[in-house]
Amino acid sequence: MSEALEFAPSSAALLEPYLPPASSQSTVSKPFVTLTFATSLDSSLSLAPGVRTRLSGPRSKAMTHYLRSRHSAILIGINTMLADDPGLNCRISGASSQPRPIIIDPHLRWTPKRSDKVLQISRDGQGLAPIVLTAVQAGKWPENSVSVLTEHGGKLIHVEPKKATSSGGSRFDWHDILAVLSQEGLSSLMVEGGAQIINSLLDSQYHSLVDSVIVTIAPTWLGEGGVVVSPARAHDEQGVPIPAARLSDVKWHPFGEDVVLCGRLDKK
Numbered sequence: 001m002s003e004a005l006e007f008a009p010s011s012a013a014l015l016e017p018y019l020p021p022a023s024s025q026s027t028v029s030k031p032f033v034t035l036t037f038a039t040s041l042d043s044s045l046s047l048a049p050g051v052r053t054r055l056s057g058p059r060s061k062a063m064t065h066y067l068r069s070r071h072s073a074i075l076i077g078i079n080t081m082l083a084d085d086p087g088l089n090c091r092i093s094g095a096s097s098q099p100r101p102i103i104i105d106p107h108l109r110w111t112p113k114r115s116d117k118v119l120q121i122s123r124d125g126q127g128l129a130p131i132v133l134t135a136v137q138a139g140k141w142p143e144n145s146v147s148v149l150t151e152h153g154g155k156l157i158h159v160e161p162k163k164a165t166s167s168g169g170s171r172f173d174w175h176d177i178l179a180v181l182s183q184e185g186l187s188s189l190m191v192e193g194g195a196q197i198i199n200s201l202l203d204s205q206y207h208s209l210v211d212s213v214i215v216t217i218a219p220t221w222l223g224e225g226g227v228v229v230s231p232a233r234a235h236d237e238q239g240v241p242i243p244a245a246r247l248s249d250v251k252w253h254p255f256g257e258d259v260v261l262c263g264r265l266d267k268k
């Protein structure tokens with residue numbers, strides 16, 4: 001991967017109040033969590049499930065890669081892994097550190113292959129191999145997946161699911177996800193998507209876990225059928241609908257034709 005992005009120190013300074021401390025401790029009780037993604041004006045991350053969609057322009061893309069350089073881990077859901085075949089590395093010229101990719105794959109739908117971009121990149125020394133968090137018990141992991149991940153420096157970790165979706169899918173508690181990452185010595189995490197991952201983190205019970213939110217807004221409507229960020233409805237004690245989440249301490253920064261919104265989630 002020969003792409004070499006540049007990000008000016010003056011732009012980096014705008015983001016600094018929303019970033020984890022530059023000197024990361026080796027042991028932390030909870031990683032610093034940044035929720036970050038690129039969205040359309042109609043809250044879509046992509047045109048349709050499984051369709052990789054470019055929203056960020058060159059300057060906001062470089063901003064995202066700068067964020068990757070400032071976090072020790074980057075987390076995506078399995079649909080994103082399967083749809084995008086992402087690299088999940090930082091491609092800023094001369095980046096001094098790379099984030100550890102974390103893939104949430106409760107049912108082990110991903111079969112790691114040497115041709116997957118994230119593994120090619122780790123072989124080339126331009127990024128790190130992923131850690132896969134799964135609800136599948138260790139004795140039932142496919143041998144080939146274990147060996148391909150291990151040979152690249154990645155691994156599988158079992159996480160006990162705390163609830164099931166209406167369609168029978170397993171869901172982790174975010175406290176458990178973050179506890180595993182702390183045990184792995186990862187002191188900061190950027191949660192990149194997709195929509196199901198983001199919507200699950202935006203549940204009010206997890207607001208206190210999110211330290212900052214950095215969203216790229218692209219000047220486009222993707223239209224109906226997109227993959228939409230829209231957290232579950234919230235209600236007051238009388239059952240009246242209330243906003244699901246709100247940001248404070250907000251700053252808006254133009255990056256090319258996009259705008260980057262920085263803020264902190266109001267705690268419930």
Ligand SMILES: NC(=O)C1=CN([C@@H]2O[C@H](COP(=O)(O)OP(=O)(O)OC[C@H]3O[C@@H](n4cnc5c(N)ncnc54)[C@H](O)[C@@H]3O)[C@@H](O)[C@H]2O)C=CC1
Binds near residue numbers: 039050104171174196
């Ligand atoms: N514009 C952007 O910044 C980004 C766009 N995307 C796009 O998003 C799309 C994929 O998004 P989605 O379909 O919503 O899928 P997703 O990437 O959020 O993965 C969904 C799957 O993750 C697992 N999952 C989610 N929350 C979980 C939890 N709390 N515990 C355990 N497992 C959990 C489940 O297996 C679920 O089926 C792709 O098209 C991708 O291109 C993805 C990331 C960023």
Ligand SMILES: Nc1nc(O)c(N)c(N[C@@H]2O[C@H](COP(=O)(O)O)[C@@H](O)[C@H]2O)n1
Binds near residue numbers: 084193
């Ligand atoms: N910030 C941002 N802007 C977009 O326009 C995007 N489509 C995404 N997608 C996320 O980035 C991953 C791709 O990463 P690589 O470039 O392959 O390293 C993709 O999987 C989404 O998580 N992000």
